[in-house]
Amino acid sequence: MRLLFRWLFRIASALVALVAASVLLAYYFAAQSLPDYDQTLQVSGISAPVEIIRDQSAVPHILGQTDEDVFFGLGYAHAQDRLWQMTIMRRTAQGRLSEVFGNRTLTIDKLLRRLDFYRLAQESVAAQSPAAQAALRAYAAGVNARLKEINDEALGRGAPEMFLFDAPVAPWQPADSLALIKLMALQLSGHLEDEVLRARTMLTLDDPARVADILPDAPGQGIAALPEYADLFPGVKRYAAGTPAPEDPLWPFPRRGLAGASNAWAAAPSRSASGGTLLANDPHLGLTAPSIWYLARLELSSGGVIGGTIPGIPAVLAGRSADLGWGVTSSYLDDQDVHIEKLNPQNPEEYLTPDGYKRFETRPSIIEIKGAAPVTLTLRWTENGPVLPGTLYNLATITPPGHVASLSWTALSDADTTYTAAYNMMRAKSVPEALEAAKDYVAPSQNLTVADHRSIALKTVGAMPRRDPRHQTQGRMPSPGWRPENRWLGILPYAANPEFVDPRGGIVGNTNNKIVERPFPNxxxxxxxxxxxxxxxxxxxxxxxxxxxxSFVEAQLDRVSFSARTLLPLVGADLWFTGNAAPEGTPERQRQIALTLLAEWNGEMNEHLPEPLIYAAWMRFLQKRLIEDDLGPLADEFTRMQPLFIERVFRDIDGASAWCDIRQSAPRETCTEIARLALDEALVWIGEKYGTDLATLRWGDAHQATHDHPTLGKVPVLRYFINIHQSTSGGDNTLQRGRTSGEDPDPFRNVHAGAYRGVYDFADPDSSVFIISTGQSGHFLSRHYDDLAQLWRRGEYIPMSLDLDLARAAADGVTRLIPAR
Known part of the structure; x- marks a missing residue:
């Protein structure tokens, strides 16, 4: 027995030693790719020395003799800190993820190949201005200099993920950067999905008037009634069931409600205590680890610029110079139209046009797949745009037999000059110059907010489609692609884009709200x-x-929900302070406690309070009860609370209270009854998940910001070290927006927020501040992987200074790039 114990002890010790050695070996190899911020390196591709000063937050301040050398330095810095992120984004845009991840990502690759982003990006390089082309080439050379350094010095393949996934990195090309801009346009465009969903909803509801309840227009002047979708396409199925989108973190198509948001506002000197203009901006994107944003300062010949960049794109997309600040918000410009194309019954390779049947433009595309045989895909384009598969957003459910769907979209341009606009924006010195630079924006369309020392302005930028006033669906639903009135007539002139310059009130702003009231088609x-x-x-x-x-920071971090203040008095009007006394532990008593808490609540979605969780759960279960009997499985598309829908129902606007009646039951239910049942159901769910003591609940326990690593975030054990989860305040409808997932089992996870925040004061520009949601590094062993995350969660910022002495004084390292001899 003693001998057996001795051998078991030896085996266990050996196993422990083996595991420890494996961990140490893995750590050693992973650590080899940690960038050295304090070094001198000889490189090819620059005309004079380039200096990259990393401040204490690892923000690079890049100095060079020429602008091309500065962009070279930015490419090098991006590749040092975010090489894996850049590689995966490029592969996504190219439709080449399956070379690394196998069949898992084949659907993504097929969809991106059909959109043909990379070919369009390659052709768009020639459309850029000469200076912008030079910047793209210099940036690519900087990325490639880092790749050469990794190969020459055996620096752990450049990123720890490279050891887990065999992903050879090809040299960076100028077209790669333009392809990433198109990928961002995809992630910020929601009209395609909305058109399909509107058609599916119209096919599902018995009363077409109810579509305006569940998919309401923004407040303002109404529009003429749309035709019944089934009348446009008689062969389509009346009931439009579908399947959910893949639950893959690499899925690039936006899910409903996550196609872009953001806040931006500016104050003129007359509304500023300091006498200088002010500007605040927080673009909202999906939360990831690392953040999509990367802070950088570029010292160009036109002056220094500092702010948020996206690795892979050589531009400060939101930030400031000494003379100008610029911020962006999603404009929600309708830049996508879905067309239903009729196939030739005698030849499915032809589709109907206003001039008769015409052959599709076709081209084969081969997708290499890790561990499997290649797949050859035939890309098909119509005069309206690429043919899309029926699986995307359940297009098949609204496409009749003998038809296919195609997409018109401004981002599908082979002369896309959006990068030239971004390049020129960095060099602009005034509001007029900024607005002139923005004329080259194509996609994604944005509301651009700008401020110089004297003026402020807000302008919608991006190509605005010109539609025929006779368009059958006004671009709100898929339309017959063979009808000439449904086809685009080109692009409207830039002057037609909404513009607000120096308004009399002294303040401009946008929270993705409706900004103009114009009749269709303008x-x-x-x-x-x-x-x-x-x-x-x-x-x-x-x-x-x-x-x-x-005060601009305070507004940026405001957590009060206007929706909560509006809806609670409506929904609970007949429930407050009513009912008999109920014994402790009964559902009635829980309901009374919850209502008492909500009656005394000011609507602040504070992470430490119980009321936001009670309110959010109540509205979630209320909406579910209102719609599930009418929409059936389609109710799964409406998992987040829709404030305007609930308000319409409880105000009985145009008969919307009809949603309160359960169609399958004999009695006629009232909205008060449904509200009470929903509250009881919400309290049961809260009790099972978070406990029954309502006063001790915390909204932050449910509203966790989930910065997950897109490729390693689900790996057992490792995910606990690389994912960043934080308790956060805010909600779906607060200025400090934390968009919830809407998906079980954690429907209130914060998955979409202001991952970049900046506030600029032009009375004292160097007092400006900014922050991103994680850290500068994408390397999970770096101390800069998550060092800004807690500051971001607490609503704190770091300085945004163009003072080089300050950067040098607190430098985390200085990289000197010397021209190779």
Whole structure:
């Protein structure tokens, strides 16, 4: 027995030693790719020495003799800190993920190949201005200099992920950067999905008038009634069931409600306590680890610029110079139209046009797949755009037999000059120069907010399609592609884009709200973002005669929900302080406690309070009860609370209270009954998940910001070290927006937020501040992987200074790139 114990002890010790050695070996190889911020390196591709000063937050301040040398330095810095992120984004845009991940990502590759992003990006290189082309080439050379250094010095393949996934990295090309801009356009465009969903909803509901309830227009002047979708396409199935999108973190198509958001506002000197202009911006994107944003300062010949960049794209996309600040928000411009194309019954390789049947433009595309045989895909294009598969957003459910769907979209341009606009924006010195630079924007369309020392402005930038006034669906639903009135007539002139310069009130701003009321076809959009945040923003702006940098920060971090303040008095009107006394532990008593808490709540979605969780759960279960009997499985497309829908129902706008009646039951239920049942159901769910003591609940326990690593975030054990989860305040409809997932088992996870925040004060520009949601490095062993995450969660910022002495004084390292001899 003693001998057996001795051998078991030896075996266990050996196993422990083996595991420890394996961990140490893995750590050693992974650590080899940690960048050295303090070194001198000889490189080819620059005309004079380049200096990259990393401040204490690892923000690079890049100095060079020429602009090309500075962009070279940015490419090198991006590749040092975010090589894996850049590689995966490029592969996504190219439709080449399956070479690394196998069949898992084949659907993604097929979809991106059909959009043909990379070919369009390659052709768009020649459309850029000469200076922008030079910047793209210099940036690519900087990325490739880092790749050469990795290969020459055996620096752990450049990123730890490279050891887990065999992903050879090809040299960076100028077209790669333009392809990433198109990928961003994809992630910020939601009209395709909305058109399909509107058609599916119309096919599902018995009463077409109810479509305006569940998919309401933004407040303002109404529009003429749309035709019944089934009348446009008689062969389509009346009931439009579908399947959910793949649950893959690499899925690049936006899910409903996550196609872009953001806040931006600016104050003129007359509304500023310091006498200088102010500008605040927080673009909202999906939360990831690392963040999509990367902070950088470029010292160009036109002056220094500093702010948020996206690795792979050589531009400060949101930030400031000494003279100008610029911020972006999603404009929700309707830049996508779905067309249903009729196939020739005698020849399915032809489709109907206004001039008769015509052959598809076709081209084969071969997709290499790791561990499997290659797949050859035939790309098909119509005069309206590429043919899309029926699986995308359940297009097949609204496409009749003998037809296919195609897409018109401004981003599908082979002369896309969006990068030239971004390049020129960095060199602009004034509001007029910025607005002139923005004329080259194509996609993604944005609301551009700009401020110089004297003026402020807001302008919708991006190509605006010209539609025929006779368009059958006004671009709100798929339309017959063979009808000439449904086809685009080109692009409207830049002057037609909405513009607000130096308004009399001294403040401009946008929270993705409706900004203009124009009749079709100059309407800009029928689909807008959150219509609730703008009301809270108006109150915060108007309650002060003048503003400061700190008051703009306060507004950026505001957590009060206008939706909660509006909906609770409506939904609970007949429930407050009613009912008999109930014993402890009964559902009735829990309901009374919950209602008492909500009655005394001011609507602040504070992570430490219980009321936000009770409110959010109540509205979630209420909406579910209202729609599931009418929409059936389609109710799964409406998993987040829709404030305008619930308000319409409880105000009985145009008979919307009909949603309260359960069609399958004999009695006629009232909205008060449904509200009470939903609250009881929400409290049961809360009790099972978070406990029954309502006063001790914390919204932050449910509203966790989930910065997950897109490729390693689900790996057992490792995910606990590389994913960043944080308790956060805010919600779907607060200025400090934390968009919830809407998906079980954690429907209130914060998955989409202001991953970049910046506030610029032009009375004292160097007092400006910014922050991103994780850290500068994409290397999970770096101390800069998550060092900004807690600051971001707490609503803190770091300085945004162009003072080189400050950067040098707190330098984390200085990289000197010397021209190779």
């Amino acid at each position: 309407h800009v959009s029928y689909l807008w973002g959150d219509t609730q945040r703008i009301h809270r923003w108006q109150k915060l702006m108007q309650e002060r005669r003048v503003h400061t940098r700190d």
